[in-house]
Amino acid sequence: MLPRGIQNVDLSNIPVARAAYDGAMSAEPINPPPRLLMGPGPINADPRVLRAMSAQLVGQYDPAMTAYMNETMELYRGVFRTQNEATLLVDGTSRAGIEAALISLLEPGDVVLVPIFGRFGHLLREIAERAQADVRVIEREWGTVFTPSEIEAAIIEHKPKLLAVVHGDTSTTVAQPLDELGELCRKHGVLLYTDATASLGGNTFETDQWGIDVVTAGLQKCLGGPSGSAPITLSAAAVDVVNSRKSVEAGIRAEGDAVSAHPVRSNYFDLGQILDYWGPRRLNHHTEATSMLYGARECARLLVEEGLPNAVERHRLHGAAMVEGLRALGFEIFGDQSVRMNNVVGVYIPDGIDGDAGRATMLEDFGIEIGTSFGPLHGKVWRVGVMGYNTRRDAVLTTLAALENVLSRGGVTVTSGAGVGAAVDFYG
Numbered sequence: 160m161l162p163r164g165i166q167n168v169d170l171s172n173i174p175v176a177r178a179a180y181d182g183a184m185s186a187e188p189i190n191p192p193p194r195l196l197m198g199p200g201p202i203n204a205d206p207r208v209l210r211a212m213s214a215q216l217v218g219q220y221d222p223a224m225t226a227y228m229n230e231t232m233e234l235y236r237g238v239f240r241t242q243n244e245a246t247l248l249v250d251g252t253s254r255a256g257i258e259a260a261l262i263s264l265l266e267p268g269d270v271v272l273v274p275i276f277g278r279f280g281h282l283l284r285e286i287a288e289r290a291q292a293d294v295r296v297i298e299r300e301w302g303t304v305f306t307p308s309e310i311e312a313a314i315i316e317h318k319p320k321l322l323a324v325v326h327g328d329t330s331t332t333v334a335q336p337l338d339e340l341g342e343l344c345r346k347h348g349v350l351l352y353t354d355a356t357a358s359l360g361g362n363t364f365e366t367d368q369w370g371i372d373v374v375t376a377g378l379q380k381c382l383g384g385p386s387g388s389a390p391i392t393l394s395a396a397a398v399d400v401v402n403s404r405k406s407v408e409a410g411i412r413a414e415g416d417a418v419s420a421h422p423v424r425s426n427y428f429d430l431g432q433i434l435d436y437w438g439p440r441r442l443n444h445h446t447e448a449t450s451m452l453y454g455a456r457e458c459a460r461l462l463v464e465e466g467l468p469n470a471v472e473r474h475r476l477h478g479a480a481m482v483e484g485l486r487a488l489g490f491e492i493f494g495d496q497s498v499r500m501n502n503v504v505g506v507y508i509p510d511g512i513d514g515d516a517g518r519a520t521m522l523e524d525f526g527i528e529i530g531t532s533f534g535p536l537h538g539k540v541w542r543v544g545v546m547g548y549n550t551r552r553d554a555v556l557t558t559l560a561a562l563e564n565v566l567s568r569g570g571v572t573v574t575s576g577a578g579v580g581a582a583v584d585f586y587g
Protein backbone atom coordinates (compact mmCIF):
# COMPACT_ATOMS: atom_id res chain seq x y z
CA MET A 160 0.00 0.00 0.00
CA LEU A 161 1.39 3.43 -0.88
CA PRO A 162 1.27 6.21 1.73
CA ARG A 163 -2.10 8.03 1.80
CA GLY A 164 -1.09 11.25 0.05
CA ILE A 165 0.19 9.49 -3.07
CA GLN A 166 -2.29 6.67 -3.37
CA ASN A 167 -4.15 8.34 -6.19
CA VAL A 168 -1.09 9.38 -8.16
CA ASP A 169 -0.75 7.44 -11.41
CA LEU A 170 2.83 6.10 -11.44
CA SER A 171 2.44 4.06 -14.59
CA ASN A 172 3.88 6.77 -16.85
CA ILE A 173 7.01 7.24 -14.72
CA PRO A 174 9.18 4.21 -15.58
CA VAL A 175 11.66 4.45 -12.65
CA ALA A 176 8.89 4.95 -10.10
CA ARG A 177 6.83 2.19 -11.72
CA ALA A 178 9.73 -0.32 -11.43
CA ALA A 179 10.37 0.59 -7.80
CA TYR A 180 6.65 0.30 -7.09
CA ASP A 181 6.41 -3.15 -8.75
CA GLY A 182 9.55 -4.34 -6.93
CA ALA A 183 8.19 -3.19 -3.59
CA MET A 184 4.82 -4.83 -4.20
CA SER A 185 6.37 -8.18 -5.18
CA ALA A 186 8.51 -8.40 -2.00
CA GLU A 187 6.81 -10.96 0.22
CA PRO A 188 6.97 -10.78 4.01
CA ILE A 189 10.17 -12.34 5.41
CA ASN A 190 9.54 -16.06 5.74
CA PRO A 191 12.88 -17.92 5.72
CA PRO A 192 12.98 -21.61 4.82
CA PRO A 193 13.20 -23.92 7.82
CA ARG A 194 16.88 -24.68 8.44
CA LEU A 195 18.90 -26.52 11.02
CA LEU A 196 22.15 -24.54 11.24
CA MET A 197 24.87 -27.04 12.19
CA GLY A 198 27.84 -25.10 10.87
CA PRO A 199 30.45 -23.11 12.81
CA GLY A 200 27.98 -20.27 13.41
CA PRO A 201 25.63 -18.58 13.08
CA ILE A 202 23.29 -21.19 14.50
CA ASN A 203 19.52 -21.07 15.05
CA ALA A 204 18.76 -18.47 17.69
CA ASP A 205 17.02 -19.58 20.86
CA PRO A 206 13.30 -18.69 20.45
CA ARG A 207 13.43 -17.00 23.86
CA VAL A 208 16.09 -14.64 22.50
CA LEU A 209 14.00 -13.91 19.40
CA ARG A 210 10.96 -13.18 21.59
CA ALA A 211 12.98 -10.77 23.73
CA MET A 212 14.14 -9.02 20.56
CA SER A 213 10.59 -8.41 19.41
CA ALA A 214 9.74 -6.37 22.53
CA GLN A 215 8.75 -2.72 21.99
CA LEU A 216 11.44 -0.02 22.13
CA VAL A 217 11.89 2.46 24.96
CA GLY A 218 13.83 5.72 24.89
CA GLN A 219 17.57 5.76 25.23
CA TYR A 220 17.51 7.24 28.74
CA ASP A 221 14.22 5.79 29.92
CA PRO A 222 14.81 4.40 33.42
CA ALA A 223 13.66 1.01 32.08
CA MET A 224 16.38 1.14 29.41
CA THR A 225 19.18 2.21 31.73
CA ALA A 226 18.09 -0.53 34.14
CA TYR A 227 18.29 -3.07 31.27
CA MET A 228 21.78 -1.77 30.48
CA ASN A 229 22.91 -2.20 34.09
CA GLU A 230 21.38 -5.68 34.24
CA THR A 231 23.11 -6.61 31.00
CA MET A 232 26.46 -5.53 32.45
CA GLU A 233 25.89 -7.66 35.53
CA LEU A 234 24.70 -10.67 33.54
CA TYR A 235 27.79 -10.54 31.31
CA ARG A 236 30.04 -10.40 34.38
CA GLY A 237 28.53 -13.82 35.08
CA VAL A 238 29.14 -15.04 31.52
CA PHE A 239 32.73 -13.76 31.36
CA ARG A 240 33.33 -14.86 34.98
CA THR A 241 34.71 -11.48 36.02
CA GLN A 242 34.26 -8.72 38.55
CA ASN A 243 35.24 -6.10 35.93
CA GLU A 244 33.08 -3.01 36.28
CA ALA A 245 33.72 -2.28 32.57
CA THR A 246 31.59 -5.10 31.13
CA LEU A 247 29.23 -3.96 28.40
CA LEU A 248 28.18 -4.33 24.75
CA VAL A 249 29.71 -2.87 21.62
CA ASP A 250 27.03 -2.49 18.95
CA GLY A 251 28.00 -4.50 15.89
CA THR A 252 29.08 -8.05 15.12
CA SER A 253 31.97 -9.74 16.92
CA ARG A 254 34.50 -7.96 14.82
CA ALA A 255 33.14 -4.64 16.10
CA GLY A 256 34.21 -5.77 19.57
CA ILE A 257 37.64 -6.73 18.24
CA GLU A 258 38.06 -3.39 16.46
CA ALA A 259 36.92 -1.46 19.53
CA ALA A 260 39.39 -3.32 21.75
CA LEU A 261 42.39 -3.06 19.44
CA ILE A 262 41.90 0.47 18.20
CA SER A 263 41.28 1.73 21.74
CA LEU A 264 44.24 -0.09 23.31
CA LEU A 265 46.80 0.43 20.55
CA GLU A 266 48.29 3.72 19.45
CA PRO A 267 50.22 4.05 16.19
CA GLY A 268 53.64 2.46 16.66
CA ASP A 269 52.71 0.37 19.72
CA VAL A 270 54.12 -3.14 19.51
CA VAL A 271 51.50 -5.91 19.55
CA LEU A 272 52.25 -9.62 19.41
CA VAL A 273 49.70 -11.79 17.56
CA PRO A 274 50.08 -15.58 17.68
CA ILE A 275 48.31 -16.86 14.55
CA PHE A 276 46.95 -20.41 14.31
CA GLY A 277 43.97 -19.84 12.02
CA ARG A 278 41.92 -17.31 10.08
CA PHE A 279 40.91 -15.20 13.03
CA GLY A 280 44.51 -14.68 14.16
CA HIS A 281 45.00 -13.16 10.71
CA LEU A 282 41.99 -10.94 11.41
CA LEU A 283 43.58 -9.66 14.64
CA ARG A 284 46.75 -8.91 12.72
CA GLU A 285 44.81 -7.10 10.00
CA ILE A 286 42.87 -4.95 12.46
CA ALA A 287 46.00 -4.13 14.50
CA GLU A 288 47.82 -3.12 11.29
CA ARG A 289 44.96 -0.79 10.38
CA ALA A 290 45.29 0.70 13.88
CA GLN A 291 48.88 1.48 12.74
CA ALA A 292 50.41 -0.66 15.46
CA ASP A 293 53.79 -2.32 15.02
CA VAL A 294 52.49 -5.88 14.58
CA ARG A 295 54.72 -8.88 15.29
CA VAL A 296 53.38 -12.36 14.60
CA ILE A 297 54.26 -15.94 15.33
CA GLU A 298 52.51 -18.62 13.29
CA ARG A 299 51.62 -22.28 13.73
CA GLU A 300 50.09 -24.81 11.42
CA TRP A 301 46.27 -24.69 11.41
CA GLY A 302 44.81 -27.29 13.78
CA THR A 303 47.57 -26.84 16.37
CA VAL A 304 48.16 -24.32 19.18
CA PHE A 305 51.16 -22.67 20.85
CA THR A 306 52.84 -23.79 24.06
CA PRO A 307 53.09 -21.11 26.77
CA SER A 308 56.88 -21.20 26.42
CA GLU A 309 56.68 -20.44 22.69
CA ILE A 310 54.55 -17.42 23.50
CA GLU A 311 56.84 -16.34 26.35
CA ALA A 312 59.88 -16.56 24.06
CA ALA A 313 58.12 -14.27 21.56
CA ILE A 314 57.14 -11.84 24.35
CA ILE A 315 60.78 -11.67 25.44
CA GLU A 316 61.93 -11.13 21.84
CA HIS A 317 59.35 -8.52 20.83
CA LYS A 318 58.51 -6.80 24.15
CA PRO A 319 54.94 -5.96 23.12
CA LYS A 320 52.54 -3.63 24.88
CA LEU A 321 49.75 -6.08 24.07
CA LEU A 322 49.44 -9.81 23.42
CA ALA A 323 46.37 -10.28 21.19
CA VAL A 324 45.36 -13.90 20.75
CA VAL A 325 42.24 -15.72 19.61
CA HIS A 326 40.88 -18.23 22.12
CA GLY A 327 38.90 -20.65 19.94
CA ASP A 328 39.76 -20.17 16.27
CA THR A 329 36.57 -21.29 14.54
CA SER A 330 38.44 -21.82 11.28
CA THR A 331 40.47 -24.67 12.78
CA THR A 332 38.14 -25.80 15.61
CA VAL A 333 40.94 -25.66 18.21
CA ALA A 334 41.38 -23.31 21.18
CA GLN A 335 44.61 -21.81 22.45
CA PRO A 336 44.91 -22.63 26.19
CA LEU A 337 44.91 -19.31 28.01
CA ASP A 338 45.15 -20.32 31.65
CA GLU A 339 48.91 -19.64 31.91
CA LEU A 340 49.07 -16.60 29.65
CA GLY A 341 47.72 -14.05 32.13
CA GLU A 342 50.51 -14.75 34.58
CA LEU A 343 53.10 -14.68 31.79
CA CYS A 344 51.82 -11.32 30.61
CA ARG A 345 51.82 -9.89 34.13
CA LYS A 346 55.41 -11.06 34.61
CA HIS A 347 56.50 -9.19 31.48
CA GLY A 348 54.27 -6.13 31.92
CA VAL A 349 52.11 -6.96 28.87
CA LEU A 350 48.34 -6.49 28.48
CA LEU A 351 46.41 -9.56 27.35
CA TYR A 352 43.48 -9.40 24.91
CA THR A 353 41.54 -12.40 23.61
CA ASP A 354 38.74 -12.99 21.09
CA ALA A 355 36.37 -15.53 22.66
CA THR A 356 33.64 -15.24 20.00
CA ALA A 357 33.61 -18.94 19.20
CA SER A 358 34.31 -20.41 22.62
CA LEU A 359 32.47 -18.36 25.25
CA GLY A 360 29.55 -20.17 26.85
CA GLY A 361 30.48 -23.60 25.48
CA ASN A 362 34.00 -24.01 26.88
CA THR A 363 35.53 -23.20 30.24
CA PHE A 364 36.46 -19.54 30.25
CA GLU A 365 37.70 -17.67 33.33
CA THR A 366 38.50 -14.02 32.67
CA ASP A 367 39.62 -13.10 36.20
CA GLN A 368 41.15 -16.41 37.20
CA TRP A 369 43.22 -16.51 34.00
CA GLY A 370 44.21 -12.84 34.34
CA ILE A 371 42.90 -11.66 30.96
CA ASP A 372 42.63 -7.88 30.55
CA VAL A 373 40.19 -7.64 27.67
CA VAL A 374 37.81 -10.21 26.20
CA THR A 375 35.37 -9.76 23.31
CA ALA A 376 32.68 -12.09 22.02
CA GLY A 377 29.55 -12.34 19.86
CA LEU A 378 26.12 -13.87 20.28
CA GLN A 379 25.88 -16.16 17.27
CA LYS A 380 27.64 -19.25 18.59
CA CYS A 381 27.37 -20.78 22.08
CA LEU A 382 25.35 -17.80 23.35
CA GLY A 383 22.42 -18.80 21.15
CA GLY A 384 21.57 -15.43 19.62
CA PRO A 385 21.93 -13.65 16.28
CA SER A 386 25.10 -11.80 15.36
CA GLY A 387 25.02 -8.04 15.89
CA SER A 388 26.14 -7.38 19.44
CA ALA A 389 29.63 -7.79 20.85
CA PRO A 390 29.91 -8.29 24.62
CA ILE A 391 33.21 -7.00 25.99
CA THR A 392 34.93 -6.85 29.37
CA LEU A 393 37.96 -4.75 30.38
CA SER A 394 40.15 -4.96 33.48
CA ALA A 395 40.93 -1.81 35.49
CA ALA A 396 44.40 -1.76 33.89
CA ALA A 397 42.88 -1.83 30.39
CA VAL A 398 40.39 0.89 31.31
CA ASP A 399 43.33 3.05 32.45
CA VAL A 400 45.00 2.62 29.05
CA VAL A 401 41.79 3.52 27.23
CA ASN A 402 41.08 6.50 29.47
CA SER A 403 44.62 7.83 29.09
CA ARG A 404 43.53 8.80 25.53
CA LYS A 405 40.06 9.97 26.50
CA SER A 406 38.64 12.64 24.26
CA VAL A 407 35.05 13.71 24.71
CA GLU A 408 33.58 14.84 21.40
CA ALA A 409 32.58 18.44 20.78
CA GLY A 410 28.91 19.17 21.20
CA ILE A 411 28.55 17.12 24.36
CA ARG A 412 31.86 18.11 25.97
CA ALA A 413 31.52 19.86 29.33
CA GLU A 414 34.05 22.10 31.03
CA GLY A 415 36.95 20.04 32.32
CA ASP A 416 36.29 17.13 29.95
CA ALA A 417 39.35 15.55 28.40
CA VAL A 418 40.52 16.40 24.88
CA SER A 419 43.42 14.18 23.90
CA ALA A 420 46.23 15.03 21.49
CA HIS A 421 46.28 11.34 20.51
CA PRO A 422 42.66 10.19 20.64
CA VAL A 423 41.40 6.77 19.57
CA ARG A 424 41.37 6.81 15.74
CA SER A 425 37.72 5.82 15.55
CA ASN A 426 34.79 7.65 17.03
CA TYR A 427 32.32 4.77 16.88
CA PHE A 428 34.73 2.28 18.48
CA ASP A 429 36.21 4.69 21.04
CA LEU A 430 35.86 2.64 24.21
CA GLY A 431 36.56 5.73 26.35
CA GLN A 432 33.38 7.36 25.08
CA ILE A 433 31.43 4.09 25.04
CA LEU A 434 32.36 3.52 28.70
CA ASP A 435 31.07 6.98 29.58
CA TYR A 436 27.79 6.12 27.88
CA TRP A 437 27.40 2.86 29.83
CA GLY A 438 28.77 4.36 33.06
CA PRO A 439 27.06 6.53 35.68
CA ARG A 440 27.61 9.65 33.59
CA ARG A 441 25.49 8.29 30.70
CA LEU A 442 27.27 10.65 28.36
CA ASN A 443 25.60 10.48 24.96
CA HIS A 444 27.48 8.58 22.25
CA HIS A 445 25.67 6.27 19.79
CA THR A 446 21.99 5.38 20.14
CA GLU A 447 22.10 1.99 21.81
CA ALA A 448 20.79 -0.78 19.53
CA THR A 449 17.86 -1.54 21.78
CA SER A 450 16.56 -4.73 20.14
CA MET A 451 20.08 -6.19 20.07
CA LEU A 452 20.51 -5.28 23.72
CA TYR A 453 17.27 -7.12 24.53
CA GLY A 454 18.63 -10.15 22.67
CA ALA A 455 22.09 -9.98 24.23
CA ARG A 456 20.56 -9.62 27.69
CA GLU A 457 18.38 -12.70 27.12
CA CYS A 458 21.37 -14.76 25.85
CA ALA A 459 23.27 -13.96 29.05
CA ARG A 460 20.21 -14.40 31.27
CA LEU A 461 19.67 -17.93 29.92
CA LEU A 462 23.31 -18.90 30.44
CA VAL A 463 23.51 -17.47 33.95
CA GLU A 464 20.23 -19.15 34.87
CA GLU A 465 21.57 -22.50 33.60
CA GLY A 466 24.96 -21.95 35.25
CA LEU A 467 28.10 -21.59 33.13
CA PRO A 468 29.61 -24.97 34.13
CA ASN A 469 26.32 -26.66 33.13
CA ALA A 470 26.31 -24.87 29.78
CA VAL A 471 29.89 -26.00 29.14
CA GLU A 472 28.94 -29.57 30.06
CA ARG A 473 25.93 -29.40 27.68
CA HIS A 474 28.27 -28.41 24.83
CA ARG A 475 30.80 -31.09 25.79
CA LEU A 476 28.14 -33.83 25.85
CA HIS A 477 26.47 -33.07 22.53
CA GLY A 478 29.76 -32.17 20.83
CA ALA A 479 31.25 -35.50 21.91
CA ALA A 480 28.15 -37.39 20.72
CA MET A 481 28.58 -35.76 17.32
CA VAL A 482 32.25 -36.79 17.18
CA GLU A 483 31.34 -40.41 18.06
CA GLY A 484 28.76 -40.46 15.27
CA LEU A 485 31.11 -38.89 12.72
CA ARG A 486 33.85 -41.38 13.53
CA ALA A 487 31.38 -44.25 13.13
CA LEU A 488 30.55 -42.89 9.67
CA GLY A 489 34.23 -43.27 8.84
CA PHE A 490 35.21 -39.60 9.01
CA GLU A 491 38.74 -38.71 10.03
CA ILE A 492 38.67 -35.81 12.51
CA PHE A 493 40.77 -32.71 11.79
CA GLY A 494 43.10 -30.98 14.24
CA ASP A 495 44.65 -31.58 17.66
CA GLN A 496 41.78 -33.21 19.54
CA SER A 497 43.29 -32.46 22.95
CA VAL A 498 42.54 -28.76 22.43
CA ARG A 499 39.43 -28.92 20.24
CA MET A 500 36.52 -26.68 21.22
CA ASN A 501 33.49 -28.57 22.52
CA ASN A 502 31.23 -26.88 20.01
CA VAL A 503 32.75 -27.44 16.58
CA VAL A 504 34.42 -30.36 14.86
CA GLY A 505 36.26 -30.51 11.55
CA VAL A 506 36.18 -33.65 9.40
CA TYR A 507 38.22 -34.48 6.31
CA ILE A 508 35.89 -34.72 3.32
CA PRO A 509 36.13 -38.34 2.06
CA ASP A 510 37.72 -39.05 -1.31
CA GLY A 511 35.20 -38.95 -4.12
CA ILE A 512 32.90 -36.44 -2.37
CA ASP A 513 32.81 -32.89 -3.66
CA GLY A 514 32.73 -30.69 -0.55
CA ASP A 515 30.48 -27.95 -1.91
CA ALA A 516 28.10 -30.38 -3.65
CA GLY A 517 27.79 -32.45 -0.45
CA ARG A 518 26.92 -29.34 1.56
CA ALA A 519 24.39 -28.33 -1.09
CA THR A 520 22.68 -31.74 -0.81
CA MET A 521 22.58 -31.39 2.99
CA LEU A 522 20.86 -28.03 2.57
CA GLU A 523 18.52 -28.84 -0.29
CA ASP A 524 17.37 -32.31 0.75
CA PHE A 525 17.56 -32.05 4.53
CA GLY A 526 17.48 -28.32 5.31
CA ILE A 527 20.71 -28.72 7.27
CA GLU A 528 23.62 -26.32 6.94
CA ILE A 529 27.15 -27.49 7.72
CA GLY A 530 30.28 -25.40 7.23
CA THR A 531 32.95 -25.21 4.62
CA SER A 532 36.50 -24.13 5.55
CA PHE A 533 38.84 -21.28 4.74
CA GLY A 534 42.39 -20.97 3.45
CA PRO A 535 44.45 -24.17 3.41
CA LEU A 536 41.49 -26.26 4.58
CA HIS A 537 39.02 -25.19 1.88
CA GLY A 538 37.68 -28.16 -0.07
CA LYS A 539 39.36 -30.56 2.36
CA VAL A 540 37.50 -30.09 5.63
CA TRP A 541 33.84 -29.65 6.60
CA ARG A 542 33.06 -28.07 9.94
CA VAL A 543 30.09 -29.24 11.96
CA GLY A 544 28.91 -27.11 14.86
CA VAL A 545 26.93 -28.22 17.90
CA MET A 546 26.30 -25.07 19.87
CA GLY A 547 23.87 -22.76 21.59
CA TYR A 548 20.24 -23.64 20.94
CA ASN A 549 21.31 -26.56 18.73
CA THR A 550 23.13 -28.49 21.49
CA ARG A 551 20.34 -31.06 21.37
CA ARG A 552 20.19 -34.80 20.89
CA ASP A 553 17.65 -34.49 18.05
CA ALA A 554 19.85 -31.99 16.18
CA VAL A 555 22.90 -34.25 16.51
CA LEU A 556 21.07 -37.40 15.39
CA THR A 557 19.29 -35.73 12.47
CA THR A 558 22.58 -34.29 11.18
CA LEU A 559 24.30 -37.68 11.39
CA ALA A 560 21.45 -39.40 9.54
CA ALA A 561 21.59 -36.83 6.75
CA LEU A 562 25.38 -37.04 6.48
CA GLU A 563 25.21 -40.81 6.15
CA ASN A 564 22.84 -40.42 3.22
CA VAL A 565 25.08 -37.84 1.53
CA LEU A 566 28.10 -40.15 1.90
CA SER A 567 26.38 -43.24 0.55
CA ARG A 568 24.86 -41.34 -2.36
CA GLY A 569 28.38 -40.10 -3.12
CA GLY A 570 29.66 -43.69 -3.33
CA VAL A 571 31.33 -43.91 0.10
CA THR A 572 30.83 -47.24 1.86
CA VAL A 573 29.06 -46.69 5.19
CA THR A 574 27.35 -49.13 7.51
CA SER A 575 23.67 -48.29 7.54
CA GLY A 576 22.72 -46.47 10.75
CA ALA A 577 26.31 -46.43 12.05
CA GLY A 578 26.52 -42.72 12.87
CA VAL A 579 23.17 -42.40 14.59
CA GLY A 580 23.74 -45.72 16.36
CA ALA A 581 27.12 -44.67 17.76
CA ALA A 582 25.72 -41.36 19.02
CA VAL A 583 22.71 -43.06 20.62
CA ASP A 584 25.04 -45.55 22.32
CA PHE A 585 27.19 -42.67 23.50
CA TYR A 586 24.18 -40.91 25.03
CA GLY A 587 23.34 -44.22 26.70
Ligand SMILES: Cc1ncc(COP(=O)(O)O)c(C=O)c1O
Nearest residue numbers: 252253254279329356357377386
Ligand atom coordinates in the same frame (compact mmCIF):
# COMPACT_ATOMS: atom_id res chain seq x y z
C1 LIG B 1 36.73 -16.55 16.46
C2 LIG B 1 35.97 -15.54 15.67
N1 LIG B 1 36.32 -14.25 15.77
C3 LIG B 1 35.69 -13.29 15.07
C4 LIG B 1 34.65 -13.59 14.24
C5 LIG B 1 34.00 -12.49 13.45
O1 LIG B 1 32.69 -12.40 13.87
P1 LIG B 1 31.58 -11.53 13.13
O2 LIG B 1 31.37 -12.19 11.82
O3 LIG B 1 30.40 -11.67 14.06
O4 LIG B 1 32.05 -10.14 13.04
C6 LIG B 1 34.24 -14.90 14.10
C7 LIG B 1 33.13 -15.27 13.19
O5 LIG B 1 32.83 -16.38 12.93
C8 LIG B 1 34.91 -15.91 14.84
O6 LIG B 1 34.57 -17.19 14.73
